[in-house]
Amino acid sequence: SRCHPNDMYVLAGDFNFPDIVWPVFPASMPFESWRTLPKQCRDFVDVASALSLCQMNNQPTRGSAVLDLFFTSKPECVMGVHLMEPLSDHASVNVEMTISTYKYNPLTKTILNYPKANVDAICANLVSFTTSYMEDFASRSTNENWNLLKFKLLQLADLFIPKVNIRSSVEKPWFSARLKKLLNKKHRLYRSAKLSRSQDAWEKYDQCNLTTKLEIKNAKRKYFNEDLGNIMRTNPKKFWTVVNPKQGRQSFSFSDDVGNKMSPLEACERFSQYFSEVFSEDLFPLPDYYPDSNMYHEMPQLTISATGVLKLIDEQHPNSTPGPDNISMKLLKLCKHECSTLLSLIFQQSLDTSDIPDDWKHAQVIPIHKNGPKNEFGNYRPISLTSVPSKLMEHIVFSNVMNHLCINNFIFVNQHGFRRSHSCETQLFEFSNDIHENLHSRLETHAIFIDFKKAFDKVPHHRLMLKLRSLRIDPFVTEWIAGFFSNRTQCIHYESKDSSPQQVKSGVPQGTVLGPLLFLIYVNDLPTRIQSMIRLYADDCVLYRKIEGLDDCMLLQSDLTFLETWCEEWQLQINVSKTKYLNFNNKRTSTQFNYTLFSIPIENVQTYKYLGLHFTPNLSWEPHINHVTAKANQTLGFLRRHLHSATRETKLIAYTSLLRPKLEYASLIWNPHQSYLIDKLEAIQNRATRFVLRNYTRTSITTLKQQTNIPLLADRRKITRLTALHHLYYHSPSKKEKYCPAANHVSARTDNSQKLQLATPRTNTFKFSPLQLSISDWNSLPDDIVTVKESIRFRSAIATLYNT
Structure with a gap:
């Protein structure tokens, strides 16, 4: 190797x-x-x-x-x-x-060289264009105004931004044109020497062969020792194309029903057919839906200003992919002052008239592989590339609607998806804490993990608008959203080919700005009549209840029955075969109950992967840690193969960015207390440290870690849980009372002033549960640290305390 x-x-x-x-x-x-x-x-x-x-x-x-x-x-x-x-x-x-061959067909494409653009000429032309553009602005439709601006921007880009032809490189990243010439010369000399059989010809070949080998060796050394480090600092995107395990986008061949290989265009059409089949049509009449709108404050009327659009353009990433209209964020940033004025007028006109330009309602859909065999269409999810100006307008609508919903406390409190200060980790922490408390009280917890089938793609538009119109959102915004979803089209882009356009009959497009928010609104009333505990992370749903007898099982089943009714009424489907039931308990004999959905039994499993964590009935994290270490080993092997000659700095960044996150994802929840599991995790980091320093001798691993300033993973996990508890204590007033109970007694001599109450554990599982272990660590901190309210200062203080 x-x-x-x-x-x-x-x-x-x-x-x-x-x-x-x-x-x-x-x-x-x-x-x-x-x-x-x-x-x-x-x-x-x-x-x-x-x-x-x-x-x-x-x-x-x-x-x-x-x-x-x-x-x-x-x-x-x-x-x-x-x-x-x-x-x-x-x-x-x-x-x-898929095995690479030695014959490649590199792609050549033309791109705009934005750093060499004539920005002054573009801006000057836009200023003169604005004068004539504004004369008949009000008499034209939004679509006409947008098309005029779009064509002008594309015209100016064509005139004042140089074009560069680039060729996709299929050689090693260190391979240069000089090396190619040397190799060609070597091959010529070899053929000549073989034909002439003269000593002089063979000596010329040997000399060239030696020179070529030396040049290749020097090119490799220079690339890994100098160039890769510079690329990492100046062009991170290019650096990750070298280091990323996905190795860029790979194409896979697809076969039709009789086994014949499909052309890229045929694959596009099949993708288009598959993605269109999941759409659902609204069933009429619509459900009776009459929530009390008076409980919400009315949303102020939205007004769009050039200043706000300018600020929004500044906040966007310049390398975001352009949509089907070919207007890039880089182009908008070049002439942001002129564009912000013109776009703000178009945005306001679109909002006032509910007239959305055709370009904004068309998406270019990229199939992204999820899991399973890569030559099956069902293992891909559609990600929409939409117009960049459309996304700017969506950002404006999103921020105002989300602010309105937050003011009215509309979003379900246990919904952790797509919300600020909420994440997979906060969802897992609260869910696992409930299970730990029930186990500590000697109670079982029956949990049903619900799998919605293509939930984002099946949201019916009329039913969605029924819910939106009940929230006292600015009527102009509501009607703009209705127009945004009406008559939408999409085409599939695969292998440089596009399918024929298809009408989008349902769903909130994945890849848009508004899509996630509208989905949260659509499923927000799902928990209203649920008697058990329910937690949502977007469309990931877990329904659970502590079980003290069969009556609790019956109540949980009645919640499942209500869920069936809700799904039928609002036209979302549950994949019962992927819905699982897990009984959390530490008893020898547990309560058995056959739960059903749509009269189909739900499978009882002994382990379930929820939001990336493998849960077991007794909350043992050994299977999850075994899975994590196995995956981390694969990643370490990849880094060894691809960065064997890289510098220490490059290897260290690759380790901390690619490998260590696999060892630490949601470690707040699964932090082990058993020494053999702690050592198993640390062994991966030990091997990675030796790889970084290229030191595989018997040098002490402690010494090597000190050279690279790599702290123990156990210490990093401790800092993570203390930081999480600090956030609950100082920055989550709604959750502080539940998760941060004040201590019944605080000793002025031995305790810090912010001491918290620690429960008396009955088992090690509860003793080392996330919350209890965090409180125990918190109570051992000095007073000058626990009284620090700023999160960054607190994390820095405990990092200094633990020498990390």
Whole structure:
């Protein structure tokens, strides 16, 4: 692997290890089962892990045992694994992979060279254009005014911004034109020497061959020691295309129903057909929906100013992808003062008349792979690329509507998706805390994890508008949103091809600014009649209840029945096969109940992945940590292969940006207290530290970490939970009473002034639960730290305290 670090390795065959539970070794196995495995099995798994090989076949090949395995160093290249008819007593394993060949067809495209644009000429032309443009502005429609401005901007870009032809590079990033000339010269000299067979010709070839090898070696050294570090500082996007495990966008071939390979245009049309099939049409009559609108304050009338649009343009990222109209954010930023004036007039006209330009209602949809085989259309989600000016208008509408909803406390308190100061981690913290408290009280918790089917794409527009009109939003804004959704079209863009346009009959487009907010509004009334606890993260829903008897089970089932009624009324679908039931308990015998949805039994599982965490009935985090370390090992193997010659600085940034986040995601919730799990996590960082310093000798790992200023992961997790508790204590007044109870007794001699009440634990699970462990750490802090109210100063103070 040192000689060919970038090559793909494949290891396949009958390994005859029936005791190992795949897919992710040993994440699917309890620690006790892992310990009882034969030594040769554990040694085999350790070697595979150390070599960063990923096992892709999880299906039994003989009886119920997975004996025939397929390892690869590049799992991202595996599109699918299927079993075929056996040729012997073992099933045949068919693996579909994308493997690069040595013949490439590089793409050439023309782009605008914005740094060399004649900005003064563009602005001067826009100023003169504005005079004639404003003369008949009021007599033209919004669509006409927008088209005039769009064509003018594109015309000025064509005249005053130089064009550059770029070619997608298929060579190694360090490969240069000089090296290519040397290689061509070497090949010519070799052919000449072989034909002439003269000593002089062979000496010329040998000299050129030596020079070429030396130049390649120097080019590699220069790229990894100098260029890559400079790229990292000046062009982070280019740096991540080198380092990112996804290795850019890869194309995959698709086949039709009879197995023939599809052309890119045929694949576009099939994607378009698949994405259009999920749309739903409003069923009439609409539901009776008469909430008390008087409970909400009326939203002030929205007025759009040039100053506000200018500020908004300044806040946007310049590299955002342009939509189908080809107006980029870079172009708007070049002439932002002139554009902000003209756009503010168009925005206000569009708002006043509910007339939305056609370009703003058309989306270019990019299929993005979710999971599963990459050659199946159902494993992609549609992401919409819409007009950049349209997104600016959406930002204005979004901020004003969201402000109105927050003032009226409209959004469901347990909805953590797409909200400021809310995240996956806050959702997981509150959910896991409820489970911990119930386990501490010797109570079971039955949790139903609801899976909505294509929820964002199935929102019916008339039903959505019914809810919007009840919120006392500015009527001009409401009607603008109605116009924004009417007569929308989309086309699929894949492999430089576009499908024919399709009408968008339902849904809130993913990739738009308004989409997430409108979805939150649509599902906001779902919990109103739920008697159990329900938590939402956008369309991720968990419904749970502490169980003291069968009556509680019946109440939970009645909530599921109400959920059925709500979904039928508001035309959202639940995927019952992906909806799971998990019984949280630490009892030998637990309450059993058969929950159903639409008369279909819900599967009872022993582990469930919710928002990235693997939950188990007794809240053991060992399966999750095993999964995390296995994934981190794969990432470390990738970094070793691609950055083996890079500088220490580059490797360290790659580790802290790509690998360490995998070891720390939501660690507030799953922080382990068992030493063997703590060591297992730290072992990944130890290996990464040796990779960063390229020191694989017996040098003390503590010394190496001090050289790189890499703190222990356990210390970083401690800082994370203290920071989270600090935020609850000082910056979340609505949650402080529940999660930060004041201590019953505070000793002036031994306690800090902000001491919190710590519950008496009955089990280690509760003792080391996120909240209890955070309170314990908080109470041990000195008074001069716990009294610091600013989050940044507090985090800095505890980092200094723990020498991190």
